[in-house]
Amino acid sequence: MNKVFKALSDPTRRKIIEYLKERDMTAGEIANYFDISKPSISHHLSILKNAELVLWEKDGQNVIYSLNTTVVQEVMKWFFDLREGN
Amino acid sequence: MNKVFKALSDPTRRKIIEYLKERDMTAGEIANYFDISKPSISHHLSILKNAELVLWEKDGQNVIYSLNTTVVQEVMKWFFDLREGN
DNA sequence: AAAGTATTTAGATGTTTATTTAAATATCTA
């Protein structure tokens, strides 16, 4: 769970997650949305992968990333449990 | 919102929040739950204050901290909006 | 097989962050 919160603490990574909410995308497509280098985006993606916030699949020379809703749910539970009477 | 996620990225700060969920506490009481120095806890509390995740009130020589449920709700909304169809 | 495209890995650099000890500030009590 620490990995997940650490992953979410960076604005670029949160933005990546917001894009992936809309549709699955290749690493290159994701990188095109940002003004930072592809290696840097690749690094952010590996942190998101490691936290299991995103899933990935190889498709030829591309790698397609998608949101892992299961882990998103798990983080939400942490917040839910913060409410009174839990 | 970035401040909030940054604040939540540290395990000590998340633990503080979990304690404050149970009851309001003074800085000293909070510090006693941890094996790190009081100045370090004070620093963590100032980050949580700054992110408005906690509220505080002076009571004599003590400072009483409490959870700010309003901001907790706002973060939860970010996750809710990640669900399909939002 | 060679050249081109997509992605990741490696190594380097500057910044941010968590922590500590020591000192400062504020309040309480005898």
Place this chain on the structure above:
DNA sequence: TAGATATTTAAATAAACATCTAAATACTTT
């Protein structure tokens, strides 16, 4: 008012992190 307690601020340090360029790997196309 002097001494004790609670909390924060300051200054220093070591570790973690985001970013870059250059190089490596993997796949596709001609």
